[in-house]
Amino acid sequence: HSQRGMIRIGLNKDSAVCSWNCGAESMSGFRRDDVFGMNFVDDLLDVEGQQVVAGPFSRARAGQLTRHIDLPFYTMPGQRVDLSLFAVHRRMQTEEGLTPAAEHVVLAGGFLTEDAPKRVSVDREGHISDWGDEVAR
Incomplete structure (x- = not known):
């Protein structure tokens, strides 16, 4: 895993992708434009x-x-990766110009490793307030 950034994916009420960060891009190989609107x-x-x-x-x-x-x-490319994610419900603004603020599920996390501590803290708005150094190892 050459890129080890946090993966963050936003899904609307119908589970359509409305947010896909660079961590999700580097992990998956799918560009943001490829997955927007996909279930x-x-x-x-x-x-x-x-x-x-x-x-x-x-x-x-x-x-x-x-x-x-x-x-x-x-x-x-068809390679299986194992992710350790958390899901939180929040009201968020989707990508600029697409849709107004709405209720969404936000997925965030990183690659699953056996020895990585899973220390993640999230505030009431779904923003990450603490991200352990080893979470996305």
Whole structure:
């Protein structure tokens, strides 16, 4: 994993991608313009990934911060990577010019490693207030 930046993905109420940061781009090989509007669950996850996120997404939409979602994800070239994400519900402004502020689920995290401490703190607005040095190792 040459780029180890934090992965941050925003999904609208229908699970369509409305935010995709450079960490998500470097992890996946998918450019932001490629994935905007795609359904994250149906279009970007396999059956295993869909099963993994079903419960956490429901809890996030109900306002519960969901930690330690160990999500298998397949990159554009077809390589499997294992991610450790959290999901939080927040009202956010989507990318400029697309849609007004709305309710969204924000996914954030990094690559799953056995020895990486998972220290992430999120404020009530869904902003990351503490990101442990080892989280995205």
